[in-house]
Amino acid sequence: MSAVAAPVAGTRPVRGRRRTGLGATGWVSAAVVGLATLVAVVGPLVAPHDPNQADLVQAWIGPGGDHLVGLDVQGRDVLSRILAGARSSMLGPLLIVVICMLVGSLLGLVSAWRGGMVDAGVSAGLDILFAFPGVLLAALTAAVFGAGLWAAVLAMAVAYTPFVARLLRGAMLKERNQPYITALEVQGLGATAICLRHVLPNVFPFMVAQGSILFGYAVLDLAVISYLGIGVQPPDPDWGVMISENQSGILLGYPLPALCAGACIVAVVVAMNLLGERLLERAGKDGGR
Amino acid sequence: MNHPESAPLLEVDRLGLDLLVGGVHRSVLRDVSFSVAQGEAVGLVGESGSGKSMTVRAIDRLLPAGARQRGSIRFDGKDVVSLSGAALRSYRAEVAVVFQDPRVHINPVRRVGDFMTEVLRTNRSVRRRDAGARAVEMLAKVGIPDGERRLDQYPHELSGGLLQRVMIASTLLTAPRLLLADEPTTALDVTTQAEIMGLLDELRSDLGLSILFITHDLDLAAAVCDRTAVMYAGEIVEVRESRLLHDDPLHPYTAALGAARPLLDRTARLVAVPGRPLSALEAPTDGCAFAGRCPYVEPTCTSAAPVLVPADGGAARCVRVEALRGTLGGVPHA
Amino acid sequence: MRIGYLLRRVAMLAVTLLVASFVIFAATYVAPGNPLAALSGGKSLSPEAQTALERRYHLDEPFLAQYWHWLSGAVRGDLGVSIPLHEDVSTLIADRAWITLSLVLYAAVIIVILGIGLGLLAGLRPGWIDSSVLVISSMAAAVPAFVAAIVLIAVFAVSLGWFPTIGTGDGFLGHLEHLTLPAVALALSSVAVVARVTRTAIREEVAREHVQTAISRGIPQHLVVTRHVLRNAAIPITTVTGVTIASLIAISSVVETSFGLNGLGQYLVKSAQGKDIAVVQGISLVLVVAFVLVNLVVDTMYAVLDPRVELGARAA
Numbered sequence: 035m036s037a038v039a040a041p042v043a044g045t046r047p048v049r050g051r052r053r054t055g056l057g058a059t060g061w062v063s064a065a066v067v068g069l070a071t072l073v074a075v076v077g078p079l080v081a082p083h084d085p086n087q088a089d090l091v092q093a094w095i096g097p098g099g100d101h102l103v104g105l106d107v108q109g110r111d112v113l114s115r116i117l118a119g120a121r122s123s124m125l126g127p128l129l130i131v132v133i134c135m136l137v138g139s140l141l142g143l144v145s146a147w148r149g150g151m152v153d154a155g156v157s158a159g160l161d162i163l164f165a166f167p168g169v170l171l172a173a174l175t176a177a178v179f180g181a182g183l184w185a186a187v188l189a190m191a192v193a194y195t196p197f198v199a200r201l202l203r204g205a206m207l208k209e210r211n212q213p214y215i216t217a218l219e220v221q222g223l224g225a226t227a228i229c230l231r232h233v234l235p236n237v238f239p240f241m242v243a244q245g246s247i248l249f250g251y252a253v254l255d256l257a258v259i260s261y262l263g264i265g266v267q268p269p270d271p272d273w274g275v276m277i278s279e280n281q282s283g284i285l286l287g288y289p290l291p292a293l294c295a296g297a298c299i300v301a302v303v304v305a306m307n308l309l310g311e312r313l314l315e316r317a318g319k320d321g322g323r
Numbered sequence: 324m325n326h327p328e329s330a331p332l333l334e335v336d337r338l339g340l341d342l343l344v345g346g347v348h349r350s351v352l353r354d355v356s357f358s359v360a361q362g363e364a365v366g367l368v369g370e371s372g373s374g375k376s377m378t379v380r381a382i383d384r385l386l387p388a389g390a391r392q393r394g395s396i397r398f399d400g401k402d403v404v405s406l407s408g409a410a411l412r413s414y415r416a417e418v419a420v421v422f423q424d425p426r427v428h429i430n431p432v433r434r435v436g437d438f439m440t441e442v443l444r445t446n447r448s449v450r451r452r453d454a455g456a457r458a459v460e461m462l463a464k465v466g467i468p469d470g471e472r473r474l475d476q477y478p479h480e481l482s483g484g485l486l487q488r489v490m491i492a493s494t495l496l497t498a499p500r501l502l503l504a505d506e507p508t509t510a511l512d513v514t515t516q517a518e519i520m521g522l523l524d525e526l527r528s529d530l531g532l533s534i535l536f537i538t539h540d541l542d543l544a545a546a547v548c549d550r551t552a553v554m555y556a557g558e559i560v561e562v563r564e565s566r567l568l569h570d571d572p573l574h575p576y577t578a579a580l581g582a583a584r585p586l587l588d589r590t591a592r593l594v595a596v597p598g599r600p601l602s603a604l605e606a607p608t609d610g611c612a613f614a615g616r617c618p619y620v621e622p623t624c625t626s627a628a629p630v631l632v633p634a635d636g637g638a639a640r641c642v643r644v645e646a647l648r649g650t651l652g653g654v655p656h657a
Numbered sequence: 658m659r660i661g662y663l664l665r666r667v668a669m670l671a672v673t674l675l676v677a678s679f680v681i682f683a684a685t686y687v688a689p690g691n692p693l694a695a696l697s698g699g700k701s702l703s704p705e706a707q708t709a710l711e712r713r714y715h716l717d718e719p720f721l722a723q724y725w726h727w728l729s730g731a732v733r734g735d736l737g738v739s740i741p742l743h744e745d746v747s748t749l750i751a752d753r754a755w756i757t758l759s760l761v762l763y764a765a766v767i768i769v770i771l772g773i774g775l776g777l778l779a780g781l782r783p784g785w786i787d788s789s790v791l792v793i794s795s796m797a798a799a800v801p802a803f804v805a806a807i808v809l810i811a812v813f814a815v816s817l818g819w820f821p822t823i824g825t826g827d828g829f830l831g832h833l834e835h836l837t838l839p840a841v842a843l844a845l846s847s848v849a850v851v852a853r854v855t856r857t858a859i860r861e862e863v864a865r866e867h868v869q870t871a872i873s874r875g876i877p878q879h880l881v882v883t884r885h886v887l888r889n890a891a892i893p894i895t896t897v898t899g900v901t902i903a904s905l906i907a908i909s910s911v912v913e914t915s916f917g918l919n920g921l922g923q924y925l926v927k928s929a930q931g932k933d934i935a936v937v938q939g940i941s942l943v944l945v946v947a948f949v950l951v952n953l954v955v956d957t958m959y960a961v962l963d964p965r966v967e968l969g970a971r972a973a
Contacts, residue, residue, distance in 0.1 A: 158669075158672075161669065161673065162672075162673045162676045162677060165673050165674075165677050165945050165948060165949050165952075166677065166680075166945065167904065167906065167907030167908075167944070167948060168907065169907040169908065169910055169911070169922070170907055170925070170941055170944055170945070173910075173925045173926055173928075173929040173937060173940075173941070174681065174684050174685070174929070174937065174941060175684075176929040176930065177684075177685060177688065177928070177929040177932055177933075177934060177937040178684050178685060178687065178688040179688075180932075181929070181930055254801050257801075257803075258801065258802075258803060258908075258911055261803050261911065261914070262910060262911060262914055262926045263914075263926060263930055264926055264929050264930060277803060277804075277807065278914075281807060281915065284807050284810050284811045284815060285810070285814075285815060287815065289807070289811045292807050293807070293808075293811075296803075296804040296807060296808075299801070299804070300799060300800065300801070300804060303799060303801070304799045307799070383873050385869055385872060385873055411875075412875035412876075412877065413875065414875075415872075415873055415874060415875035416874070416875045419873075419874070420870070420873045422866065422869075422870060424866070427865070427866040427867065428866045428867055428869070428870045429867055429870065430867040430870075430871070430885055430888075430889065431867070431889075431964075431965060432888065432889055432892070432962070432963055432964055432965070433884075433888075441871075441874070441876060441884075442874050442875060442876065445876055445877065445880055446875055446876070446877075477964040477965070479964070479965050493874075494874075497874075497875075
């Protein structure tokens with residue numbers, strides 16, 4: 035190859051010591067996330083009871099018989115509602131992450147690549163967006179479009195985008211300043227081709243790691259919004275909704291249904307966070323090598 | 324015997340040092356001995372990793388946690404290793420350190436005046452205004468005429484060369500007897516380097532300061548120092564009068580260092596010593612540490628650790644010192 | 658100079674608020690459905706009544722004129738009228754703002770004292786103190802406010818009966834008693850975050866070269882810690898603490914809901930559910946202003962603490 039192409043060495047991360055496995059914590063986290071995903075896919079099918087079948091006479095009955103975790107405020111099977119609720123509790127965050135990753139990486143890429151006025155403009159826009167806390171955006175979208183999963187997803191995607199865009203702009207700017215990019219430009223490769231074939235693949239592990247951390251936060255925030263009553267609407271099963279429905283049980287001495295849903299949320303959030311941190315270590319802390 | 328003038332101010336005797344590296348103690352200094360007399364300038368020369376900075380930190384008691392030290396360090400006859408509390412602090416005021424990079428070694432969020440007068444105000448109870456006046460005086464002495472203005476500035480508002488002068492001036496405020504200059508010019512550009520070196524030399528003759536000058540540049544050391552010790556892989560391999568080291572080295576490593584000096588640009592060093600420098604951590608326990616890179620290596624070199632052999636008013640750590648005498652000076656520039 | 662930096666921040670704040678107010682107004686303006694429908698309770702209005710009401714609420718004017726009415730009113734403290742409730746939005750907000758304000762302030766005090774305190778302890782005392790702070794804070798950081806709320810209610814209010822579960826109480830001590838659990842729930846994960854950041858900042862600063870310089874000059878240990886380590890670590894600690902406290906403004910809605918507190922956050926959510934557009938707009942604007950103002954305070958403190966402020970953007 036030509037001398038110009040020589041700096042390409044180091045384009046790919048060296049497969050050495052840094053490429054160690056996930057570690058015990060990482061694997062446990064991955065297992066928790068895998069289980070939650072599996073439940074999100076098949077949960078409603080394997081639920082032992084109809085998650086929406088209410089029987090007020092049986093409200094707050096504890097675990098026993100064919101109700102492994104007992105019955106909730108309206109006498110519905112808690113386990114079935116947890117299993118069925120996994121779908122909206124996991125699918126919503128997935129959508130949020132996908133949307134804000136797509137928009138964020140596009141914004142990040144454009145600002146990193148164009149720089150100057152474009153970069154300044156995008157940054158200023160993001161700064162303004164930062165002034166809107168997620169819950170506030172969720173309330174606004176709920177007021178405009180009516181409360182529901184989709185409004186909440188839209189609101190959170192908008193709230194997360196500035197974070198993602200800023201993170202990825204940094205990572206891509208670092209990649210853009212690598213000597214091999216200059217080498218490719220000298221060779222006459224177009225910006226789009228360089229971005230798609232070189233920059234994005236190199237930043238991708240970083241995006242996946244950040245995405246999984248973000249997913250954890252999205253699970254939490256979406257649950258919060260549903261809990262507040264401006265996300266998934268009862269009686270649809272959802273972990274956030276379940277906490278809000280069964281909160282009265284805590285005062286009455288039946289905390290189990292609310293705590294179950296809370297535990298599911300915390301488990302997924304913590305697992306996603308730990309997994310993301312491990313992936314981040316592997317990808318190199320700041321997206322480059 | 325009572326000869327205060329001739330007794331060395333600083334005496335380092337068979338200093339050994341182990342550092343905790345990844346939970347294991349590893350040897351970084353072995354059998355380091357040298358002395359600095361009152362008003363004398365001594366150079367300590369070596370590549371990075373040779374242990375010269377660790378020697379300075381041992382002298383100033385700035386060793387990292389878990390370090391194990393052997394041998395003795397005496398200052399003005401007193402044992403340094405056993406000092407603590409107020410005694411240690413007043414020792415540190417007598418032995419001032421000029422660090423390599425003033426940009427990171429001066430607190431960036433405090434004003435220059437605050438940095439300079441801090442020791443006077445906290446340890447010597449000098450009032451702020453008096454301390455400030457002395458600082459301005461000292462700045463003038465190191466070639467900064469507008470001291471009043473500088474005291475109100477923050478470090479980031481000063482150039483590297485100015486800041487190094489500030490650092491030197493601040494060390495002089497406590498009237499130290501020994502200056503440990505740890506590569507004081509490495510972070511500066513070439514012209515500024517020369518100015519700072521000139522300043523140090525001047526201070527030494529004006530104030531009768533003793534200086535231990537740490538550098539990787541043999542000729543820079545020779546320019547200001549009476550005697551120079553060359554370190555390699557945690558050991559002193561040669562101690563001589565500085566002017567002899569370049570033209571008539573006794574140790575092959577000294578010869579190689581002398582030859583490696585680039586002629587025009589000191590910042591971009593040529594790698595003329597073949598092979599990779601061995602860091603102090605990697606030194607072998609038996610045999611000469613330089614054997615792997617030495618052009619004059621013989622089987623005897625790797626069989627036993629060489630000792631410092633007195634020669635020509637100095638000493639060299641080489642088993643072939645007699646055989647090689649007079650042949651090393653002519654090593655051509657690479 | 659630093660004044661220039663602050664002036665730029667204030668200018669940016671003004672622009673941010675202007676754009677934010679426009680977004681808030683526009684978002685609710687495009688909401689489908691006629692705002693008068695809520696008023697009439699689904700019955701169809703006579704054309705005369707319709708016109709009269711539209712005039713009264715400026716609904717017959719073009720969008721920008723409506724925005725101007727709203728914005729100029731907002732600057733004077735008049736946020737319009739809640740159509741379903743026939744009440745001034747400003748009054749509705751003022752009645753509830755103090756709860757949110759006291760809750761956030763209480764939580765902020767907890768964060769500053771406990772978060773920074775534990776962080777300092779862990780940062781300056783390696784060993785078992787450090788390890789236990791690390792372990793506890795990792796766990797606490799993972800507990801979201803609403804889970805913390807239900808656990809705190811279950812343990813301290815229901816099982817132990819130490820604290821009241823609902824309402825705001827009377828008098829200062831009554832408020833304090835009623836707001837303690839909510840404030841702890843609100844502060845919990847932030848305490849953990851601030852403690853960890855403080856610990857890291859201290860550790861990084863201790864390892865800095867200029868601290869070594871101070872030691873080598875014979876400065877006594879306690880002065881090295883206060884004048885160099887703490888002084889410099891204060892920069893990231895203040896920034897993170899401030900930003901964390903700013904984020905509480907929105908999260909307080911969660912805790913208000915859990916504890917049945919009649920604050921701004923809970924009212925925002927209720928109004929969003931009830932599509933009371935004027936109230937949603939008003940509260941949104943108030944919360945954004947509060948959020949942005951807290952951030953301005955953080956920026957100001959940052960500029961005061963760090964003389965190098967012109968050299969780069971904010972650390973966090």
